[in-house]
Amino acid sequence: MEALRQVEEWPAQTVAVAAVTPGGTAMHGPADRVLRWASVTKLATALATLVAAEEGSVDLDEPAGPPGATVRHLLAHASGLPFEGSQPIAAPGRRRIYSNTGFEVLAAHVAGAAEMPFDEYMRAAVLGPLELSATLQGTAAAGLHGSLEDLVGLARELLAPSLVASETLVEATSVAFPGLSGVLPGFGKLEPLDWGLGFELKDSKPDHWTGTAASARTFGHFGGSGTFLWVDPEAGVACACLTDLEFGPWARGAWPRLADAVLAASRAHPVDKGLPRVN
Numbered sequence: 001m002e003a004l005r006q007v008e009e010w011p012a013q014t015v016a017v018a019a020v021t022p023g024g025t026a027m028h029g030p031a032d033r034v035l036r037w038a039s040v041t042k043l044a045t046a047l048a049t050l051v052a053a054e055e056g057s058v059d060l061d062e063p064a065g066p067p068g069a070t071v072r073h074l075l076a077h078a079s080g081l082p083f084e085g086s087q088p089i090a091a092p093g094r095r096r097i098y099s100n101t102g103f104e105v106l107a108a109h110v111a112g113a114a115e116m117p118f119d120e121y122m123r124a125a126v127l128g129p130l131e132l133s134a135t136l137q138g139t140a141a142a143g144l145h146g147s148l149e150d151l152v153g154l155a156r157e158l159l160a161p162s163l164v165a166s167e168t169l170v171e172a173t174s175v176a177f178p179g180l181s182g183v184l185p186g187f188g189k190l191e192p193l194d195w196g197l198g199f200e201l202k203d204s205k206p207d208h209w210t211g212t213a214a215s216a217r218t219f220g221h222f223g224g225s226g227t228f229l230w231v232d233p234e235a236g237v238a239c240a241c242l243t244d245l246e247f248g249p250w251a252r253g254a255w256p257r258l259a260d261a262v263l264a265a266s267r268a269h270p271v272d273k274g275l276p277r278v279n
Helices: 002-009 038-055 071-075 100-114 118-127 148-159 166-172 249-267
Strands: 015-021 024-028 144-146 182-184 188-190 219-223 227-232 237-243
Touching (some): 002 024, 002 249, 015 148, 015 249, 024 148, 038 071, 038 100, 038 144, 038 148, 038 166, 071 100, 100 118, 148 227, 148 237, 227 249
Antiparallel strands (some): 015 024, 182 188
16 A cells, blocks of 8 residues: 555654554554554553443443543543543533543543453553554543554454444444534533544544544544544545554544555455555
């Protein structure tokens, strides 16, 4: 997939990127280099929470976090907690406030229900079953460190879930608490700012970081370390990227161009033939 070669023009020193389909994976860059995932970590934390919900350890609608909030509110950035800090700045369900604190509270809640530290639960529920070597070195909001190969493993799971029922993933990638406005970090205020249960949703958002060719059902997350993972379930394509350059204006143009090129190229490769590795 020649489309991946455009990352050579990015200002980052290190870029590892992959396009994933059910038929195979194309990679470009150091696939085994361990890099910081930053907020892409939230996808793994959300998946671990969904596993806990299916196991019966937690209920998505049980109280968690600030008064009146639930596990569902925390997953959907609708608990009222701020980006950082323990004091709510809105009532639950009123605004979409992107919150690292909310995911830290969520992880603590899951850990309490599972009776083990959250990093151990994530290893048992997600990382271990998917045979990923990534490790949580910090908060459940942004602390995963791993390779592109690890991120590709997560992408494959989100294309064809094995840890949770497909119906659970569909619910998690549908709008939770519709109509809430909020600020998408790095992109500004959106009305509405649609989000699922831990998964940011493209829907009808203008100038989205997943480009123009991705379907409205596309979901994923990006991180402040110049990382992202998106999945377009209609196209059957995912794109994963790790870099060593902090998110900035460079990404707002580069990421959509890459997404559109990957989707165009994937249509030229029948699924049953897979995708080649690009070096």
